[in-house]
Amino acid sequence: MGWYFVGNRLLETFLIDTENKQLYNSYLEDSTVKKKEMLERRFSYHVKKIRILSYFIKTLHFESKRFDMKIRNFAYQNPLILDKTSDDYGANLLDLIASDNRFERDLDSNKLEEIIEDKNLNRIVSALTAKQKVILNLIYVKDLQEETVAKQLGITIQAVNKTKKTALNNIRQRYI
Amino acid sequence: MENRLELEVIEMLKPKIKFLLRQTDLQNRDDLEQELILIILKKIKEKDYNKLPSFFELIEEDQNE
Numbered sequence: 001m002g003w004y005f006v007g008n009r010l011l012e013t014f015l016i017d018t019e020n021k022q023l024y025n026s027y028l029e030d031s032t033v034k035k036k037e038m039l040e041r042r043f044s045y046h047v048k049k050i051r052i053l054s055y056f057i058k059t060l061h062f063e064s065k066r067f068d069m070k071i072r073n074f075a076y077q078n079p080l081i082l083d084k085t086s087d088d089y090g091a092n093l094l095d096l097i098a099s100d101n102r103f104e105r106d107l108d109s110n111k112l113e114e115i116i117e118d119k120n121l122n123r124i125v126s127a128l129t130a131k132q133k134v135i136l137n138l139i140y141v142k143d144l145q146e147e148t149v150a151k152q153l154g155i156t157i158q159a160v161n162k163t164k165k166t167a168l169n170n171i172r173q174r175y176i
Numbered sequence: 177m178e179n180r181l182e183l184e185v186i187e188m189l190k191p192k193i194k195f196l197l198r199q200t201d202l203q204n205r206d207d208l209e210q211e212l213i214l215i216i217l218k219k220i221k222e223k224d225y226n227k228l229p230s231f232f233e234l235i236e237e238d239q240n241e
Contacts, residue, residue, distance in 0.1 A: 008234075010234065053189070060196060064208060068199050068208070
């Protein structure tokens with residue numbers, strides 16, 4: 001019964017294709033060996049395709065998981081120099097590298113210090129890294145979305161968010 | 177003929193692959209896509225198609241039921 005069902009499904013999906021259907025109909029009207037062979041060949045192609053597809057629909061997920069695990073393991077065993085923390089602010093070296101995106105040259109990282117009047121806060125903010133200042137300036141002074149900031153700076157949203165969080169944490173910890 | 181099968185299968189699995197790319201970081205997505213396609217191509221080559229059902233046998237069975 002199970003086999004019958006599978007066969008039925010295979011036939012059904014095979015005959016959905018109009019070309020196959022036409023070929024089969026013309027075979028029924030006029031049965032030649034050539035048509036029969038052609039039908040068999042097309043059908044075996046169809047079955048192959050279905051088998052491969054159903055195999056990968058089930059297993060591709062694991063392959064991508066395995067790949068991600070491999071990358072993570074590799075990164076863990078071979079940490080990159082740029083992932084090192086560069087200073088006591090907890091910023092990555094990677095965060096400090098300027099991008100050569102043309103937008104960034106127009107951005108003034110000192111704006112933030114000019115605006116803040118509170119001396120204590122000003123001192124802390126001016127000690128932040130240039131990149132952190134630029135991001136805080138864009139988010140809080142220019143009131144941009146994190147997404148827009150990321151686009152302008154040519155970095156990912158996650159990097160913007162992370163830098164923002166580290167900067168705010170620093171300020172919070174140092175502000176007395 | 178064989179190449180057509182591979183292209184067709186990859187084309188049909190494209191949405192699935194695109195969906196799976198989200199499992200890894202942004203910078204590794206291109207690598208993952210390539211890796212997955214490579215796995216698919218390998219599998220198509222290696223897969224054993226010994227017991228493919230014959231069309232007319234199935235039709236016969238179908239009509240007997």
